[in-house]
Each structure stands twice: as structure tokens, then as C-alpha cells.
Amino acid sequence: MYKNFFKYLISAIFLLGFSVNSNADFKVGFVYVGPTGDHGWTFQHHEGRNAVEAAGIKTTFVESVPEGADAERVIRQLAQSGHDLIFTTSFGYMDPTNKVAKDFPNVKFEHATGYKREHSNVSTYSARFYEGRTLLGHIAGKMTKTNTIGYIASFPIPEVIRGINAMTLAAQKVNPNIKTKIVWVFTWYDPGKEAEAAQALIDQGADVIMQHTDSTAPVQTAEKAGVWSFGQASDMQRFAPKSILTSIIDDWAPYYVERAIAARDGTWNQQDTWHGLKEGMVAMGPYNSAMGADLVKEVEQLQKDLASGKVHSFTGPIYDQKGNILVAEGKVADDGMLAGMSVYVKGVEGDIPK
Amino acid sequence: MIKIEKRNDVPMVLYFFTPFIAIILTILGGGIIFYILGFNPIEALKFYFITPISNLYGLSELLLKATPLCLIAIGLSFCFKSNNWNIGAEGQLTFGAIVGGGVALLFYNQEGFYILPLVILAGAVGGMIFALIPAILKTYFNTNEILVSLMLVYVSKLLLDYLVVGPWSNPEGFNFPETRQFSDSSRMPLLFDGLRIHAGIFLALAAVMLSWFILYKTYLGFQIKVSGLSLKTAKYAGFKGKTMILVVFMISGACAGLAGVGEITGPIGQLHRMISPDYGFTAIIVAFLGRLNPFGIIFASLVVALTYLGAETAQIFLQIPKYTGQVFQGMILFFLLASDYLLFFKVKILSLKKNELRH
Numbered sequence: 055m056y057k058n059f060f061k062y063l064i065s066a067i068f069l070l071g072f073s074v075n076s077n078a079d080f081k082v083g084f085v086y087v088g089p090t091g092d093h094g095w096t097f098q099h100h101e102g103r104n105a106v107e108a109a110g111i112k113t114t115f116v117e118s119v120p121e122g123a124d125a126e127r128v129i130r131q132l133a134q135s136g137h138d139l140i141f142t143t144s145f146g147y148m149d150p151t152n153k154v155a156k157d158f159p160n161v162k163f164e165h166a167t168g169y170k171r172e173h174s175n176v177s178t179y180s181a182r183f184y185e186g187r188t189l190l191g192h193i194a195g196k197m198t199k200t201n202t203i204g205y206i207a208s209f210p211i212p213e214v215i216r217g218i219n220a221m222t223l224a225a226q227k228v229n230p231n232i233k234t235k236i237v238w239v240f241t242w243y244d245p246g247k248e249a250e251a252a253q254a255l256i257d258q259g260a261d262v263i264m265q266h267t268d269s270t271a272p273v274q275t276a277e278k279a280g281v282w283s284f285g286q287a288s289d290m291q292r293f294a295p296k297s298i299l300t301s302i303i304d305d306w307a308p309y310y311v312e313r314a315i316a317a318r319d320g321t322w323n324q325q326d327t328w329h330g331l332k333e334g335m336v337a338m339g340p341y342n343s344a345m346g347a348d349l350v351k352e353v354e355q356l357q358k359d360l361a362s363g364k365v366h367s368f369t370g371p372i373y374d375q376k377g378n379i380l381v382a383e384g385k386v387a388d389d390g391m392l393a394g395m396s397v398y399v400k401g402v403e404g405d406i407p408k
Numbered sequence: 409m410i411k412i413e414k415r416n417d418v419p420m421v422l423y424f425f426t427p428f429i430a431i432i433l434t435i436l437g438g439g440i441i442f443y444i445l446g447f448n449p450i451e452a453l454k455f456y457f458i459t460p461i462s463n464l465y466g467l468s469e470l471l472l473k474a475t476p477l478c479l480i481a482i483g484l485s486f487c488f489k490s491n492n493w494n495i496g497a498e499g500q501l502t503f504g505a506i507v508g509g510g511v512a513l514l515f516y517n518q519e520g521f522y523i524l525p526l527v528i529l530a531g532a533v534g535g536m537i538f539a540l541i542p543a544i545l546k547t548y549f550n551t552n553e554i555l556v557s558l559m560l561v562y563v564s565k566l567l568l569d570y571l572v573v574g575p576w577s578n579p580e581g582f583n584f585p586e587t588r589q590f591s592d593s594s595r596m597p598l599l600f601d602g603l604r605i606h607a608g609i610f611l612a613l614a615a616v617m618l619s620w621f622i623l624y625k626t627y628l629g630f631q632i633k634v635s636g637l638s639l640k641t642a643k644y645a646g647f648k649g650k651t652m653i654l655v656v657f658m659i660s661g662a663c664a665g666l667a668g669v670g671e672i673t674g675p676i677g678q679l680h681r682m683i684s685p686d687y688g689f690t691a692i693i694v695a696f697l698g699r700l701n702p703f704g705i706i707f708a709s710l711v712v713a714l715t716y717l718g719a720e721t722a723q724i725f726l727q728i729p730k731y732t733g734q735v736f737q738g739m740i741l742f743f744l745l746a747s748d749y750l751l752f753f754k755v756k757i758l759s760l761k762k763n764e765l766r767h
Contacts, residue, residue: 083724114724114725114727115723115727116720116723116724116730117723117729117730118730118731119720120682120685121680121682122671122675122676122680122682122683122684122685123472123604123671123674123675123676124685124716124720126604126675127469127604127717127720128720128724130465131720131721131724132724134465135724135725145584146680146682149677157602169582209573209583209584209585210573210583211582211583211584212582212583240569240573240585394582396582396583406583407573407574408574
């Protein structure tokens with residue numbers, strides 16, 4: 055007991071006397087918007103961090119950092135305390151990341167899902183989640199009996215609209231009578247609201263539910279109601295084993311490891327990364343056997359074709375809700391169009407909230 | 409057998425001393441928690457309470473964080489001192505930020521020295537109006553101000569959600585739920601280059617001075633204090649209870665509105681959904697820890713602000729979960745209430761006599 059006390063006393067004196075020396079070796083910092091146990095968005099970024107750690111690189115994380123005035127301080131503290139590469143893993147960190155990057159030119163910054171790279175030490179990265187949506191659409195179109203697909207959407211930003219469109223186009227291809235019903239919940243994570251939205255969609259006749267929000271509430275609601283659902287961001291199968299047909303998994307691990315090693319070895323360059331099934335940033339969870347062997351085979355083939363580039367999620371002809379042509383026959387949408395997507399394709403019900 | 413008796417002779421010195429006891433107990437309790445979690449408690453506490461403010465930037469961040477807490481708590485002290493339980497400062501902050509932010513957006517492409525004062529004024533008025541709702545309902549319809557003010561928090565947050573997603577969202581912002589950036593004329597001037605501490609701190613200091621003056625030097629302050637001690641006495645003395653309720657809520661709301669406007673014109677620079685990490689609720693702890701005394705509140709706001717910063721540094725350096733910050737805030741309140749209880753009540757342990765047992 056006394057021994058411990060002295061140990062602490064000595065270490066206290068030591069710590070007070072010397073400021074923290076942490077520049078000795080390479081360190082990577084992560085800023086999370088949610089708790090590491092959210093089983094969705096942040097959980098997957100945390101898995102990516104674990105992979106970096108497993109590659110022998112020291113890491114630090116700060117969780118549940120609000121996207122308000124606090125973000126800048128946390129990012130700056132990471133930069134100040136000897137972190138050489140910092141991943142800021144939510145859109146709301148865009149301006150704080152760029153602001154801190156300006157003051158720390160020797161620290162590298164990686165901002166997820168943003169579009170501002172104001173300084174040469176800021177990269178951005180995101181995943182082509184819409185490729186996963188194409189697979190979900192194919193499955194949903196085949197599985198639905200009511201021809202109604204329910205979609206829980208967060209915010210009407212291009213990424214979410216892209217997902218709705220990709221899913222609808224793929225579903226129409228296998229089932230021309232398909233209708234997509236959307237409930238906007240205006241949150242990324244709110245189990246209560248998400249569950250209500252799922253129930254509302256089920257009440258409106260949807261027998262397949264999918265979500266662009268992060269909690270497990272929608273799949274659990276679907277499980278209870280006996281309708282199909284899809285996991286989001288991480289493999290949510292164990293939360294609704296009967297209902298979940300597959301999950302879109304954000305696999306940040308390969309990218310994080312690659313970038314961390316590049317930064318350590320001095321080969322890091324500014325870039326804007328948009329990886330998909332091909333690179334493995336988008337992965338699919340196990341397919342539910344209730345889909346039947348034929349459908350599983352079909353979807354696995356489609357997954358391969360999307361990865362190889364043989365099939366593109368947005369291949370013309372694509373029409374908007376009014377019937378105007380968006381992408382001509384035989385053409386595919388370019389990345390610029392995808393990045394700014396702000397109209398629904400034909401077959402989606404309702405208007406984009408303004 | 410345990411018997412609890414009211415003490416008759418509570419020395420006021422102790423009353424002002426107990427917050428310090430509560431803080432010391434919290435630090436000790438925190439150390440024990442860190443020890444149980446397997447961290448070196450002294451090292452952990454050092455990262456918690458010393459590292460965050462060991463440089464200029466940290467000090468500036470501490471003041472930045474304490475400013476809204478102090479402002480709101482000052483306002484709340486008027487309500488709490490007069491037995492009005494305004495729990496909805498978070499809503500008043502949000503509504504103040506909405507009104508102030510609305511004015512800032514109106515001038516988004518203009519320059520002018522008059523813009524910032526207008527924005528600040530709008531924020532204060534917004535908070536004031538929003539606080540008047542529970543006050544008027546209480547005085548004229550006898551509703552419970554705790555419930556009304558609390559529920560209005562959600563109303564204002566949903567209104568903010570609606571505005572930043574819909575009509576006020578940045579037209580060039582790809583539908584992301586945020587407004588345009590305010591023009592520089594709507595931003596609080598920074599006090600030092602490279603630090604985030606801004607002129608809003610003077611608003612907080614002015615509020616402290618003003619509240620001290622009102623509470624201790626004016627008839628209104630006297631009324632507030634008497635009503636807080638005994639409503640009946642206040643009635644016999646012929647104080648106009650209704651007016652006073654309206655006034656304390658207006659002061660409280662204006663302070664919360666100022667806090668909101670300080671955040672959006674200070675470190676944030678636009679309206680979005682995350683303008684406050686529940687400052688309005690945390691300020692309730694600050695107000696009580698500061699003994700509802702203006703100068704006590706300055707001190708308390710600094711202590712509570714430090715628990716936020718400490719939680720971040722402790723996670724960065726030791727990977728201690730950030731939620732310990734909330735544990736610390738909870739412990740401070742717990743130890744404060746507990747020591748207050750022991751201050752005002754005696755706990756006697758009586759030995760049982762034989763005849764009592766037989767009975």
C-alpha cells in the first residue's frame with residue numbers, strides 16, 4: 055500500500071516537473087462523433103483504429119465529440135500532443151479540421167465525408183455506399199410481396215439521395231412495380247425516432263425496411279413486425295437474425311492502415327478518396343439464407359460486377375420524377391453528378407424536403 | 409436508531425465553505441474511481457485538472473467554455489433565489505441563438521459596426537421572450553414552470569432543426585443541416601491572436617456585476633431574496649409577486665439568450681443543430697455550486713468548465729472514457745447536496761434502551 059503511494063507520489067512529481075514528451079514516436083489520433091459502442095458509424099471507425107493499432111502503430115481516440123465549438127479544441131489538442139496523423143470522422147468536423155490544419159502544417163489530417171481541402175495537409179475520404187445500396191435494391195425488389203420498400207433517411211444531402219436512387223433503380227430493374235416510401239428523421243442517431251419511422255413505414259405497407267441512420271432500432275422493429283430489413287454501417291445481423299437480409303458494412307480498416315503507414319513513412323499525399331466495393335471500403339454482411347440460393351448467387355455475381363466496374367449503379371437511361379432524362383441510354387453518371395445529386399429518380403414517392 | 413434533527417445554529421461561513429468541500433470530495437472520489445478502473449489516480453487527476461490549463465491556449469479554452477455557463481447560471485440565480493424553477497435555460501439559449509442568428513443571417517453579406525450589437529440584442533430579447541412563456545403561464549394560469557420550461561427546450565430545439573434543414577439552410581451547402589457562415593461583422597471580436605476567447609466574456613462579467621448590484625443593492629433584489637426565503641412574508645410585505653416572477657424569468661432568459669448568441673457569433677460562426685452541448689442544464693449545477701452568488705458562480709463555472717476539458721485530455725492521454733466528465737459533474741452536485749444536508753441537519757445515532765425493545 056505504502057509502496058504504491060510512494061510510486062504515485064514520485065510519478066506525480068515527475069509528471070508535474072516534465073511536460074509530456076510524446077513526439078518520440080509516430081501516433082495517430084481519431085475523433086469520433088458517437089460512442090465507440092454505437093454498433094454503427096463510430097463502431098466501424100473504431101474497428102479501423104483497432105486495425106491501425108494491430109499494424110503496430112500507436113493510436114488515440116476521443117469519442118462523442120460534439121460537432122459544435124468543442125470539435126476544434128479536441129482536434130487541436132490531438133495535434134498539439136504529438137499526433138502526426140488525425141482522422142476526423144464526421145462531416146461536422148470539416149471546418150474545424152481545416153482551421154487546425156492551417157496551424158499545424160506538419161500534421162496530416164484526414165476528414166471523412168467532407169469536401170473542403172483548404173490546406174495541403176488535409177485529405178478527404180468517403181465510401182461509395184451507393185454500390186451497396188444497389189445490391190440492397192436488387193434483393194428488396196425480389197423479396198417484397200407488397201412492392202413497397204420503406205426507407206428511413208437522415209438528411210437530404212447528396213449522399214443520402216444517392217443511396218435512395220441507387221436502391222430504387224436496382225429494385226426497378228428486377229421488379230418494375232416497385233415503390234419507394236421515405237421517412238425523413240433528420241438525425242443520424244436517435245433510436246426512438248428511427249423505430250417510429252420504421253413502424254410508420256411498416257404500417258404503410260412496406261415489407262422491406264432499410265435505413266440511412268446508425269442505430270439498430272429499425273432492424274429490431276422490423277424483426278418484431280416480421281418484415282425484412284438491412285443492417286447499416288456495421289454487420290447488425292445479431293440484432294435481428296431473422297429479419298436482416300444483409301448489411302452494408304463500412305470497412306475503413308484497409309484505408310486507415312494504408313494512410314497511417316504512408317504518413318509514417320513519409321509518402322502521404324493530399325488526396326480525395328472515394329472507394330467502394332472494389333477496394334473493400336464498402337463490404338457486404340452475410341446473406342440471409344431466407345433469400346434462397348438462386349438470389350444469393352445472383353447478388354454475389356452483381357457484387358462482383360459492381361466491384362470490377364462491369365456494372366455501374368447509375369447506368370442510363372435514368373429519369374427524374376417528372377420524366378426528364380438525367381443520364382442518357384448507354385451512359386453512366388460521372389462522379390461530379392453523383393457528388394451533387396439532389397433530385398429523386400422516377401419511382402421514388404414524395405418530394406425532397408426543402 | 410437514527411434520528412435526524414434540524415440544526416438551529418448553522419454558521420454562514422460553513423455554508424460558503426461546503427462547495428469547496430464538495431469539490432475536494434469529488435477529486436478524491438474521482439481518484440478512487442480512476443484507481444478502480446486501473447489508472448494511476450494521481451496521473452489521471454493531473455491530466456484532468458492541470459494539463460488542460462497548463463498553457464495559454466488551455467486557459468483561453470477554459471474561459472471560452474465557462475463564459476456561457478457563467479452567463480446562464482447568473483440568470484438562473486435570479487429565478488432560483490426567488491423560488492422560481494426555470495429548468496429550461498437550454499431552450500432559452502436555443503431560441504436566443506435562433507433570433508440572434510436570424511439577424512446575423514439577414515446581414516450575411518453586409519459589413520457594419522452596428523450589426524454585432526443588433527445580433528446580441530436580438531439574442532437577449534429572443535431568450536427573454538422564450539422565458540416569458542413559462543412565466544406568464546405560471547402567473548396567470550398557475551401552471552408548473554418546471555414542466556413548461558423543460559418541455560419548451562424540445563420545442564426550441566425542433567424549431568432550430570427545422571430552420572437549419574429547411575428555410576435557413578445554406579443555399580450552397582448541399583442540403584447539409586447548417587446555415588451560411590455569418591459575416592465578420594456578426595462575429596464576436598477575438599481578444600488575442602490564435603486564441604478563441606472572444607468579447608463575449610465581457611458580457612458574462614457585466615452580467616456578474618449587474619446581478620450583484622441588482623441582488624444586493626436594489627429593492628427588486630430585496631424582494632427576490634425575501635420571496636425566496638418565505639413566500640408568505642413576501643405576500644404580507646405587499647410585494648407584487650406576479651411582476652417579480654415575470655422579471656426574474658426575463659432576466660434569466662436574456663442571460664441564456666446572450667449565452668446562445670455568444671456561442672454562435674463566437675466559436676461557431678453559423679447556426680447548426682449542435683450549438684450547445686447542454687450548457688443550459690449544466691448551468692443549473694453551476695448556479696448551485698456557486699451558491700447563487702454572482703462571484704461564487706464565476707468560480708463554479710470555471711470548475712465545471714474544467715471537468716469538460718479534463719475529460720477530453722484524460723481520454724487523449726490515458727484513454728479514460730470521456731463520460732467521466734459527466735460523472736465528475738454528477739459527483740460535484742451529489743457531494744454538494746450531501747454536505748448541505750449534513751450542514752442543516754444533525755444525524756443522531758441513539759442507542760436502544762431495553763424497555764423500548766420490550767415494547
